[in-house]
Amino acid sequence: MPTETLIAPTATSEGIKPEIREFVGTHRRMLIDGQWVNAKSGDSFRVYNPATGEVLGNVAAGDSADVDLAVKAARRAFEHGPWSRMTHGERGKLIWKLADLIEENLEEFAQIESLDNGKPLAVARVADIPLAIDNFRYMSGWATKIEGQTVSLSNLGQDFFAYTLREPVGVVGQIIPWNFPLLMAAWKLGPALTAGCTVVLKPAEQTPLSALRLGELIEKAGFPPGVVNVVTGYGETAGAALAAHPDVDKVAFTGSTEVGKLIVHAAAGNLKKVSLELGGKSPNIVFADADMEMAIQGATNAIYFNHGQCCCAGSRLYVEEKIFDKVVEGVGEKTKNIKVAEGFDPQCGMGPLVSDEQLERVLGFIESGEKEGAKTVIGGHRLGDRGYFVEPTLLTNVRTGMKVVEEEIFGPVVCAMPFKDIDQVATQMNRTAYGLAGGIWTKDVSKAHRMARAMKAGTVWINCYNVFDAALPFGGYKQSGWGREMGREVFELYTQVKSVCLKI
């Protein structure tokens, strides 16, 4: 492990563990073939503390040469290493052990995540890290349950015996975003490793630190070298090289729809399998017969959780006409009470956005909404001039066709719109290129299920929002993606079926 301390973390917050200061403040190398190495080019890049805009750490800048080494290592581990001979039970045990190690270091991970991404420490403690742990545990149980079938042949009769094998897809490239850095690594690694694949993981350049710490625990747990490689670097270099690499069998990507389309093109060279979890513009629908307090709180959390930096953020709030003013007022009140502060502040309800680029993007959307006639009920501005803080923002007087209603903002900005009746809202909610998720608030069970069927989205939450469980598949309709993560469905992404037919 490198020991040279190059840059001290600059978070002003109290309570950072000394070992975290050491970890984030020390130049970090990448994990390739069980070794911690610098980029071949010798380049590195800086990561920033979004609460201050100051440098937090320094990480090796991998590019195509490093990706190539990592893919070679993953290929060796897949074809020849101890991993390829390990029993399914042993594999499951290793993955469970990794979950235990993360749990032992839960506070450490939560602190890294809050410093690197800006999210409230309290949220990382109760959501990001426990969900990551649970994902590894849930997946580990499947290691012994992924199986083929004997097949009753249709025409060939009794002279043949046939069965299927469900085999790992091979070397997998996984490219993940910055909004839930450790959790996204867990969503990707958990099922891939369970299925027996080997992996090259590329974390987002904004938030690479928790994946590197995870790499240390992967080593400690005893995964053989090359099974998991973590290559840090920029999307246009390391990410693009991984998506295009001719010896990668599959690429799994979570991020923007725009980059998702680039991944598809890059993958065409060797026709590698592709799964995509992309953007959203999720409708959240409140009917007049909903539990009002619950719906108002739910609508507030649906958009502001993780500062709106969620692909499934409830960013289009449709409210039945007769309760529109009441709900807008209620959400406005709750919004006012959200304390925007550094993630380490115990009262923090919303931290900074992840980067200056993201800050500019969100402010640009608010400005464009206002120019097109939106009314800002609350929020709308940057807070302070240090770090990337923005006010949680509620817009009304918006309509279909406006940029703020059509495009994914990926920030704490919600557009509230009234609707007359169920038929009108059922049409409006699907008028989008996306289809990741949506919410419905009503006490009428029939209406709830009718709406759930009508919604063109991969996840529908009824009287709740942003509820995740490792057993529940997640993914998009339309331009929100290809394939499903989590649940048993995820193994469709990381396995392939072989038919074996024998003449008796």
Ligand code: ADP
């Ligand atoms: P955002 O716009 O929210 O930052 P991106 O979709 O750009 O999200 O990034 C998600 C992940 O995709 C990151 O790990 C990023 O480095 C990577 N990425 C960005 N551009 C490319 C690209 N052209 N090819 C492959 N990966 C990319």
